Amino acid sequence: MTTAPTAAPDSQVDVVLDLRHWPTPTDGQEALVGLWQQLEPALHAKPLAAGSTHVWESESGRITVEIMRVDARLERANADTHFAIAAVRQRSALVYRCAVCERGNRSGYGSFRCRGCADAGRPDRICVDHAVVLDGALLPSCADHRPSCRGCARTAVFWCSGRDCRATVAWCAEHRRRHPQDPDTDYCPDCYDHAFPVCERPGCQAVGTARCDWLDPAGHSCGRSACTRHAHRWQVFGYERVGIGLCRQHHQVHSLTADEILWQICGTAGRRRGQRMPSLAAFGHNLRTARHVELAVDYRSIRARLSSLHTRLSAMPPSPALRAVERAAPDWDRQLEDLMGTAQQGEVLVERLRALVRELDHRFGAELAAGLTLAEYKPPRPPEFGGGLWVRVPEHLIGKFIGPQGSRIKDYTARLGLKVDLHGRRRTSR
Incomplete structure (x- = not known):
């Protein structure tokens, strides 16, 4: 000093x-x-x-x-x-003395406190030479209180950094599993298997980084893992967000009922921090890609099914999915009101389309106009989207409505100033 x-x-x-x-x-x-x-x-x-x-x-x-x-x-x-x-x-004043050094008639600076001694009511301190510090965490102890392995009671050599142990459980060298890239991080066997599961694909030994998010009716996830090569992603939250991970058993979404689709989307959104619930229009898009074409544009029915889901979740113990649905409900109600107003605008456009059909098709125009109904109308959003009007026509009149090489429907589009298409046909990018 x-x-x-x-x-x-x-x-x-x-x-x-x-x-x-x-x-x-x-x-x-x-x-x-x-x-x-x-x-x-x-x-x-x-x-x-x-x-x-x-x-x-x-x-x-x-x-x-x-x-x-x-x-x-x-x-x-x-x-x-x-x-x-x-x-x-001058020599520094030794305030904290090592208890082990003092027993040997020596002096050492007690820079550490043993947790075991503190729990026993002993204020003893230990120097750097006598402190036992296992790999994985700065948790010093004296030789008398050195941790033992949870798995076999041998002398422990490291603290597990896994999700369950959280650097508070000690393990011996026999139970040590090294991090694949970080030499300073170790795991116990269970935590290692959770952090680096093997891909579910038979014969593949790669790390399964994508877990299956499929939820059973009680809200428990499947948990199977797949590597990036064999993983399936169901992009229900938009292309910029991570979709729902699905294993080989659950990736056939086309076989799901509409209610199952809504449950999987809402349940997964509730489990993810910061994940916004999809809009009614986004639910419609996901239903359409899963081949529920008619329901995809029936936003009243989609909102009613979401209300039924809320009722079912309310009868169960409180869950993140229930809270997420309750937070999103006011937005869905506002969206439904806007969509209903948009539908009224669509009906006006359909009436104009009926007049065009009667005017341009003297032979089948009256029959086409009588069977023409609104499926969905999307207003223009300049500059990226010019709007669209999707309609239904009787099955036997589809060819008449489209015309040779699409000439009729192209003419309707040009005269109406808006893209006209049949509901159920594959839609182009918006």
């Missing part, structure tokens, strides 16, 4: 006293001045240079004086020379 006494402003020589090997305490200014008065005469008549050292030794110990600065006009020191002690180096 270095202390800095106040130096005289008119000093001719500045020195540093090194008392680390001097046993006699020199606390306080009076003790320091008294010691200096004994040392100073030995410097008289000696040439002094900055950076030089002078040592006094006795049976008691050793004192070293380091010359820091010398006035250029001073040739040799004498009794009239003004010295100033710029700093004093």
Whole structure:
């Protein structure tokens, strides 16, 4: 430890006293001045240079004086020379002593506290030489309280960093599983299998990074894992979001009922932090890709099914899915109101389309117009989407409505100023 006494402003020589090997305490200014008065005469008549050292030794110990600065006009020191002690180096006071060192009649700095000793009501501390620190976490203990392996009671050598252990459970070397890339991270067998599961595909030993999110009626996920090569993603939240992971058993979404689709989407959204619930239009898109074509544009029915899902979830213990559905319900109601207003605009456009059909097709126009109904209308969203009108026509009149090489439907589109298409045909990108 270095202390800095106040130096005289008119000093001719500045020195540093090194008392680390001097046993006699020199606390306080009076003790320091008294010691200096004994040392100073030995410097008289000696040439002094900055950076030089002078040592006094006795049976008691050793004192070293380091010359820091010398006035250029001073040739040799004498009794009239003004010295100033710029700093004093002393041994640090040992506040926390190592209990193990003290039992061996030694002194060591107790920088650590043993958790086992603290739990036993003993305030003992241990030094760095006697502390036991296992790999994986800075949790020191003394030799008496060194952790044992949870799996076999052998001496533990590391703390598991896995999801379940969270660096609070110790394991021996036999149960150690190394991280594939990070040499400083270790796992117990169970946590390793959870963090790096093997791909479910038979014969594939790659790490299964994509877990199956399929939910059973109680809300429990499947949990099977697949590697990036064999994983399936159901993109129900948009292309920019991670979709629902599905295993080989559950990836056939085309066989799902509409209610199962809504449950899988809402249940997964509720389990993911920060995942927004899809809009009614997005639910319609997902239903359409799963071959529920008619329901995909019946937004009243979609909203009613979501209400039924809320009723079912309310009868079960509180869950993230229930909370997510309740948060999204006001938005769905507003969306339904907007969609119903859009549908009224679509009906106006369909009536104009009926008039065009009667005008352009003198033979089948009246029959086509009578069977023409609105499926869905999407207003233009410049500049990326020019809008669209999807309609239904009787099956036996589809060819008449489209015309040779699509000439009729292209003419309707040009005259109406809006894309006209049949409901159920594959839609182009929006």
